[in-house]
Amino acid sequence: MSVHIDITGLRRERIIAVTSPLAELGMALHTLSEPGHHPGLQAWATGVTAGLDLHLADRMCEADFLWRTTFSDLFLPYAGIPGRSALPGATLAEDLDLLDKLSDEQFVDAALEFTCVPSYGAPGPAALTDADTGRRALELAAARGPRQLLFSERLLTDPPSTRAWLRQFLEDCDEAFFADTWSRLSHQLAADVRHKTDLLRHKGLAEAMTSVSSSVRLDEAAGRIVVDKLGEGRTATVDGGLLLVPTSLGRPHLMVLHRYGWQPTLHYPVSSPELVPPPSVEQLTLRMAALSHPVRMRMCRSLARSAFTTGELARTHGMSAPEVSRHLSALKKAGLLLTRRRGRYVLHQLDVAAVARLGSDFLEGILR
Template sequence: MAVTLLLDSSGTSSAPASIASIAVQRSPLAELCACLHALDEPGHHPASAAWVARAHAELDTALLTTAAVWAPLYGAFRARYLLPLSAGPRRTLEEELREVAELPIGDFVAMTVQALIGKNDTELAPRLGEDVLHRLRLISSSRMEIGARLRADPEAVRAELLDFLAAFAAAAFDAEWPALRRALDHDAALRERDLRRKGALALADLPTAAHPSGTPPRIVFDKLYNATARVTPDRPCLLVPTVHGRPHFVIKHYPGYPVVIQYSEPEGDGAPTLETARRRLAALQDPTRLRLCYAILRNPVATAELATQLGMTAPQVSRHLRRLREAQLVHTHRRGSVVYYQLDADALERLGPDLLSALYR
């Protein structure tokens, strides 16, 4: 499953999708909500542990309780309006909150319902009927309560949410923002340099991205659902760097608004993909391949010797080894005409954390 961005010029402008279609946009509102998500799910965000501990020590209980109430809106499936709603010059938090306040109420309701249910289904809203409330009830009572309030008075829900975000920012975010902004500015400068060098295809350098051939050009992101969105000069793609959002990789593509990608740089050697984890799990399901893993765990072994040890033919062993190699679970090296195989024990050990990390994104 994947989200595909088509890089073309299907808007009103005749210019091709290029660097003009993509912008790096720092967003204090997006980073505030990344902080709030880390506060709600600290186990997913170890890099934010110090900030979370400080917030719990310094904030009053009422504000922390209110933060938990609104948590479904800034969860892993973020409400679209909590990321930049338009491209343009750098904005303050107050300006971004004002843009949410001026959002058409039907769009506010639809984006809220998307976040509550965790789906990109635009057919759900602004029709907020009993069927939607029933779905929310099956997910959690807290989401159903927000949905019921939204149905009764969406303007009041928006006003309460914006008041909370402003109050929380004053209490626990504004003092952090200068240091966060410097880190985001540094990341943004590097990303802008890549855009100048590579144009729109610099998107392929983002975590879990690929650039398969095709017309129009496209970037494919490894995600847990299928969707396609067009990036044009009239509907740009906004790249929003984050510090506290790690490890999540958020792509929002609500109709009529810019495509937004909130990203953080992967730690270590790179972000594992869900497809890599799937291939490894599939390769290990076969009992014969498990026996091969045992045979090549400690020492490199040639195919002929493995065939002798397992009582198989060399071609049979080769087919199983190919599956392990495609799953990136073995190392190979050649001595003369003989190829030796050894299990990548580190890759096997990381399989659990890699799978969990891919699911968190």
């Protein structure tokens, strides 16, 4: 499973790494709503939450479906500007001005992304102008609670006032906590943008994509960028470009904006180099399957304590050597086995560190 970005005919100068205050504010709101997704930021989230005005905290709940579930495309509005060449603003105010430039239909469809998504990757009826689509959106919103239903009703009946409410809310968040946060984070993001730009200029797209994430690769033969995610999606740069937008608050989320008609955008987390890159979805599946077998689970109990030869495992578990070899092969293919030679014997041992990471790897894989 993966998201594919067709880059056929894309010129290098149309691939742009750039910071976005609004995108980072969106991720800040997500982190405050779902601190469990970001264990490394819980101290920051706790500090901000403790200092929030109660009225602002209550307003934060009114439209939290725009950022709690994942991350609304409204926080990347420049991608929806006609011409597919707009860039984020240098300030939050400039980004919010770009948000104001989206049509009401674009704004409503992006805001209802998590309750009405059948046409996300393809042209389809707009919830604001198609009665059936709008009615379906309200039905789905009702199933998610009265707050989401109320906001969705306001959105469909009076888009201008709802847009004004959202802009004012985001400006109030900036005054309350985000301006300070952005002043501390923007330098790191700007440094990453310079690094990506330098890689694109001197090393090429393949190396730049690897630098974005080990889950992103360039398939030159097919003319596409492939993002390893637990989901499917397709988009194309066509006559537009590709935006690379870094986030300091976003790990482990690697977002790919692939909304139909919008400029493809990679919203990726900036972090220090990892000693061990996260496994691909395929590797993660192999590891979960390898450990789920009851015989291999019993073998892992032995292998976690010491190194064994195939013959020793066969005697310990009352199995034939070929049977043991098949189970060891499955563990090795999944990257969970350490093997070393001692004279004419081959010793196998469980990679305890890899198994210990499996919980966090699984969580990162499904949140990516």
